[in-house]
Amino acid sequence: MENEQKNIEKINKDKFQEDLISWFKEEQRELPWRKDQDPYKVWVSEIMLQQTRVDTVIPYFNRFIDWFPTIDDLASANEDKVLKAWEGLGYYSRVRNLHAAVKEVKEKYNGQVPSTPKEISELKGVGPYTAGAILSIAYGKAEPAVDGNVMRVFSRILSIWEDIAKPSSRKVFEKAVRQLISHEEPSEFNQALMELGALICTPTSPSCLLCPVREHCQGFHEGVQKELPIKTKKTKQRNVQLATIILTDEQERILIHKRPNNGLLANLWEFPNVEVHQSMVVDRDQLVNLYRESFNMNIKVEKAIGQLNHIFSHLVWDMTIYVGTINSDYLPGSEWKYVSIEEIENYAFPVPYQKMFKLHQELKK
Structure with missing residues (x-):
């Protein structure tokens, strides 16, 4: 911490703010959530942008705000429709938490997103970064918004050799941002840091010669910018x-299944599936037996139509896709449904199952 403090003191704070913010005002991208400073839109955009690229988020954000223009609209929407609006963005716990939190905002705060660190941080799914982003961007409060982007930028500017993968490191960076943030333009300052990390101070091969704050960057002057951050x-x-x-x-009609209401891809719909042992070579008879044992269903397997591979942060699904038939007498409980090809559009499926359905439809043509 002593070292970081010394490095902060080396920086001409006013000049750093001026260089960073003036660059942002000139070079910032036109993004739909920057059209106004509506706290609800800032909130939605920040939740969507977690672990997702800006280009991917733009059409989802536009559709989401079109479907749910206000907090009241989202709070009163049913979960299936909310999940459908998010379909394909992944990390679905983000939208379930957002949905729960806006209901609380509607009931507890009369539909107004809270503007104090304490109140906003108590909302479900709103961590320190999201709270700081909303408070600074929408409410003009000098609160740090520290994510991986900002930690990367500050690790280089201040030559901070803390491991940014460790949760404890966030405090070091939050303290640094607090000391350097502009109190006159905190919204522009935080957004400029995010923009700098996205466009210039990238994870590999940072464009140092284009950087508006290069003269303040201790990592650049020490020639260690490519070694930082430590992760x-x-x-x-x-x-x-x-x-x-x-x-x-x-x-x-196609049989679909609703996943449990907690855990991976909670409450999304899927096609029936069973986990098989990695060393097992599955033939049709074995598959029929697996489905009988797992779901008490009698199926007829016609053929395998392909393989899909889907990567999550912590696991990889290797999916073998089959087609088959089932007698419609089978309906054990509310988590199973028969739907027509047209009706399937109303249900939210994770990306691997969307790909699977697309493959199935292409092979039928």
Whole structure:
């Protein structure tokens, strides 16, 4: 901490703010959530941008705000529609937490996003970064908004050799941002840091010669900008083999299943699937037995139509896709449904199952 403090003191604070903010005002991208400073829109955009690229988020943000223009609209929407609006963005706990939190804002704060650190931080899914982003961007409060982007930028500017993968490191960076943030233009300052990390101070090969704050950057002057930030690797992903099947009944309806309301991809819909042992070579008879044992369903397997691979942060799904038939007498509980091809559009599926359905439809043509 002593070292970081010395490095902060080396910086001409006013000049640093001026160089950074004036660059942002000139070079900032036109993004839909920057059109106004509506706290609700800032909130939605920041939740969407977690672990997701800006270019990917733009169409989702526009659709989401089109479907749910206000906090009241989102608070009163049913979960299936909210999940459908998010379909394809991944990390679905983000939108479930957002949905729960806006209901609380509607009930507790009369639909107004709270403007104090204490109140906003108590909302579900609103961590220190999101709270800081909303408070600074929408409310003009000099609060730090420290994510991986900002930690990367500040690790280089202040030559900070803390491991940014460790949760404890965030405090070091929050303290640094607090000392350097502009109190006159905190919204522009925080957004400028985010923009700098996205466009110039990138994870590999930073464009130092284009950087508006290069003269303030101690990492650049020491020639260590490419060695920073320090970030330990995550643990290896686990591989899961799935045998998943599109089952149709006599009326050409497709059987779909709602996932449990907690855990991975909670409350999203999927096609029936079973996990198989990695060393197991699955034939049709074994598959029929697996589905009978797992779901008490009698199916007929026609053929395998392809393989899909889907990577999560902590695991990899290796999916073998089959097609088959089932008697429509099978309906054990509310988590299973038969739907027509047209009706399937109303249900939110994770990306691997969207790809699986697309493959199925292409092969039918």
